Amino acid sequence: MATPLTADQILKALRAEGVRVIEVGNWRTHNRNHKGAWGPVNGSIVHHTVTKGTATTVALCRDGHADLPGPLCHGVIAKDGAVHLVGWGRTNHAGGGDGAVLAQVTAESYDVRPTPPTKGNSNGSDGNHAFYGWECENLGDGKDPWPAVQYDAIVRVQAALIRAHRTKGDDWGTDAKSIIGHLEWSNDKVDPRGFPMPQLRTDVAERLAHPANWNPTTSEEDDPMAGITKQDIYDAVWLTDKVPAPADAANAKTNKSWAAQSVLTDLHARVRRMDATTTAQAAAIKALAGQLGAGADTATIVTAVETAIRDAVIHVDVNVNQKEN
Secondary structure, three states, X not given: OEOOOOHHHHHHHHHHOOOOEEEOOOOOOOOOHHHOOOOOEOEEEEEEOOOOOHHHHHHHHHXXXXXXXXXXXXXXXXXOOOEEEOOOOOOOOOOEEOHXXXXXXXXXXXXXXXXXXXXXXXXXXXXXXXXXXXXXXXXXXXXXXXOHHHHHHXXXXXXXXXXXXXXXXXXXXXXXXXXXXXXXXXXXXXXXXXXXHHHHHHHHHHHHOOOOOOOOOOOOOOOOOOOOOHHHHHHHHHOOOOOOOOOOOOOOOOOOOXXXXXXXXXXHHHHHHHHHHHHHHHHHHHHHHHHHHXXXXXXXXXXXXXXXXXXXXXXXXXXXXXXXX
16 A cells, blocks of 8 residues: 555656656646545556557547546557556546455455455446556457567566555565456456466566566576676786786776777777788798798898888888877
């Protein structure tokens, strides 16, 4: 049980969680507050829209229809993973439901799922004041697919809500039991159809075990660059017996002006010198074979090789400096 997040707080929470947010019109003040209070909030309800097409779906959820005025939710989670915020405050999304379920969600006392609701929209308790509502674009026929990017956005939105309430000091638990489906609230609803709510809660809880910017497609344990800093790269590249640091880097521990690009510039120059050296050596060896045939002495050959390499490297340094300047 908690005071609802403000519009600014939900925006910040969603973006921190990596959600792509689209603000629709005057969503911050678009609500049904004149019909009753919004809050305290006890949880969040996930719905499916029974619609096709994002633009049509967003317009319907914002404006409603003749029998049910909008907004019909707080945000529409589209097929492409974008979250369209259409209202903030009391919205027409939960309708009537089972008060026993509300009690279980508030106390987070249920196991895998709340006890099946025995009341519905016509004879149940008002849920519009007690829940956030998220409509997810889907036909709800059990055949319309749920793209991975959309499901990921659903998980991120619910995790963002819980994380934001924890930041406020609200008791919203650790196992995502504040998140339910519409079918778990009202006995005459079937949404969301296409994925099980216990699995969604498991995935939200998993996300909450990581930082808000966690990307589940990249394993933190397996990522070889995880935790690598600029200092680590500097040490690996320059602090060896064979490769001295560039002159402008001086000491890795004390030089505060060193920047990564100085290492890359220096490394680029070194690679070009090595390439030029190899080319010059090949040319010198070819010349060596010809001179040996003509009876050239060793000193003459060594001087010829050194001169060829020096000229090649100087040429590279001139070109690099000209490009840098």
